[in-house]
Amino acid sequence: GENVEQHPSTLSVQEGDSAVIKCTYSDSASNYFPWYKQELGKRPQLIIDIRSNVGEKKDQRIAVTLNKTAKHFSLHITETQPEDSAVYFCAASNTGANNLFFGTGTRLTVIP
């Protein structure tokens, strides 16, 4: 089955700096890669996703890149703000899978 690894487990950045979180996956058939944000005490919520027919997707200050050859994808947050502080989860899935395979999460702290 699919194995998703996520790094780093914790990340601290100064407000205004960029943050990058990286994930690797094992199943070359995976073709859907969502990112979820979970604020303290809240539920995970989808913030951006990418499908394997594109290499990059951007939504305001967040972007996701995908390298299918290397089997890794990354979340990029630019101009970080204190409200970006949260735990971020990457995940992977494929057409034949009934569920998402989640990474173990990255706790991002943005220091004002």
Add this chain to the structure above:
Amino acid sequence: NAGVTQTPKFRVLKTGQSMTLLCAQDMNHEYMYWYRQDPGMGLRLIHYSVGEGTTAKGEVPDGYNVSRLKKQNFLLGLESAAPSQTSVYFCASSYGRGANNEQFFGPGTRLTVL
């Protein structure tokens, strides 16, 4: 639309007691999931369902049972609670599988087993 709701929000059990967690969704989703979240462990899939009347095991199914008698509801049961089942439980639902598997999560249930 309420989205995905969970009942109860908090619960304290004694070892050996039983309980049922209820998940409800009003988005007409086919797929529903139960996860547990422990510190540093991320989200681990307990059981899931691909439609009314169907259930399947996930990554950590032992000690739990589920039922999906109605499309909008997914129940998670603990027959004999153990301290190792102390966790936050999230329910989620999605329209489809694979690349259509955007999951919508409920607010969570914090369960403590003494």
